[in-house]
Amino acid sequence: MSAPMASAARGVTRVLILADAPVLRRGLVSMINETAGMQSVGTPGELRRALTLVETARPDTVVVELGQGRAATLNACRDLRRRFPRVTIVALGTSEDPAVVNEALAAGVRGYLMINTSPTLLGWAILAARAGRTVVDPQIRRVEPSAAPAAKPFAPEVPLTRRESDVLDELIQGQSNRQIGRNLFISEDTVKSHVKAILRKLGARDRAHAVSLVLSSRNPASCTCGAHAALTPAEA
Numbered sequence: 369m370s371a372p373m374a375s376a377a378r379g380v381t382r383v384l385i386l387a388d389a390p391v392l393r394r395g396l397v398s399m400i401n402e403t404a405g406m407q408s409v410g411t412p413g414e415l416r417r418a419l420t421l422v423e424t425a426r427p428d429t430v431v432v433e434l435g436q437g438r439a440a441t442l443n444a445c446r447d448l449r450r451r452f453p454r455v456t457i458v459a460l461g462t463s464e465d466p467a468v469v470n471e472a473l474a475a476g477v478r479g480y481l482m483i484n485t486s487p488t489l490l491g492w493a494i495l496a497a498r499a500g501r502t503v504v505d506p507q508i509r510r511v512e513p514s515a516a517p518a519a520k521p522f523a524p525e526v527p528l529t530r531r532e533s534d535v536l537d538e539l540i541q542g543q544s545n546r547q548i549g550r551n552l553f554i555s556e557d558t559v560k561s562h563v564k565a566i567l568r569k570l571g572a573r574d575r576a577h578a579v580s581l582v583l584s585s586r587n588p589a590s591c592t593c594g595a596h597a598a599l600t601p602a603e604a
Contacts, residue, residue: 381494384425385411386418386441387433387460392483396431396460396490403491415444422452429494433483434461434472442475449476456497460485464508479503488542492576506541526569535562540579 383400385408387393393411400408409425412418415437422430430448434441438461445457458479459472469480478497481489482505493503528536531552538548545559552559563575572578 379405381406381429381498382409382425382427383407383494384409384418384422384427384430386415386430386444387411388435388437389433392433399487399490400431403487406491406494415440418444419447419451422448422455427455428498429456429458431458431460431490431494432477434459434463434468438468442472442477445472445475445477456494458490458493458497458503460490466508469504469508473502480508481505482507492542495576524569524571528566528569532562532566532569535559536566536578536582539563539566539575540582 383406385393385396385400387396397408397411400406409427410421412421418430432441432445445459448455448457456479457477458481459477460481460483461468461472462483463469464482472480479493479502481493481503485493485505489505496503531554534552535548538551543551545556545563548554548559549556566572567574567578570578570581572581
């Protein structure tokens with residue numbers, strides 16, 4: 369059994385970190401290792417060592433920093449995608465320029481997040497990228513090169529109540545039950561009841577699946593969204 373298949377069987381996502389700054393590398397390693405179901409498997413530090421380490425460590429995902437050497441890093445991403453097509457790439461950048469985002473996506477990156485991203489959003493982006501989605505940080509307003517088809521409203525068989533729709537909007541923004549309660553001026557127990565009703569009406573397994581269903585109906589090819597509750601299933 370290959371390493372990627374073995375990691376999938378164990379339910380562990382293996383993540384390799386490629387970042388220039390030691391402080392950033394240590395921070396990312398900590399974020400990954402503290403995320404349930406994820407494990408850091410290497411931090412090459414230098415581009416020339418990255419491909420060699422990918423070959424030996426066999427990660428499922430590579431998280432790369434797009435800093436000053438963006439052109440060289442994107443070339444490495446292209447090489448990585450060519451040699452290891454099953455490995456997904458999530459980039460952390462400092463630029464909110466849509467042109468930079470599209471350049472990264474064209475190089476094979478499946479997720480583009482701002483470098484100050486949260487552990488929850490990073491973890492969700494890695495899982496979404498592995499599931500075949502394209503994820504762009506919600507702070508960035510992308511400009512597509514061609515007009516996108518109009519989004520279709522999501523219409524479950526059993527309509528959501530107005531309050532359930534409000535809660536669902538909060539879920540899409542990645543809010544916790546406690547924060548949803550604060551935002552909507554309702555108790556946390558009431559939020560939990562609404563979440564259970566939402567999952568039932570949407571036929572969703574959990575909060576992350578519910579959000580995925582809604583986002584897929586809006587744009588099946590791309591997901592530009594905030595941190596979802598995939599990493600906190602107990603809240604559902």
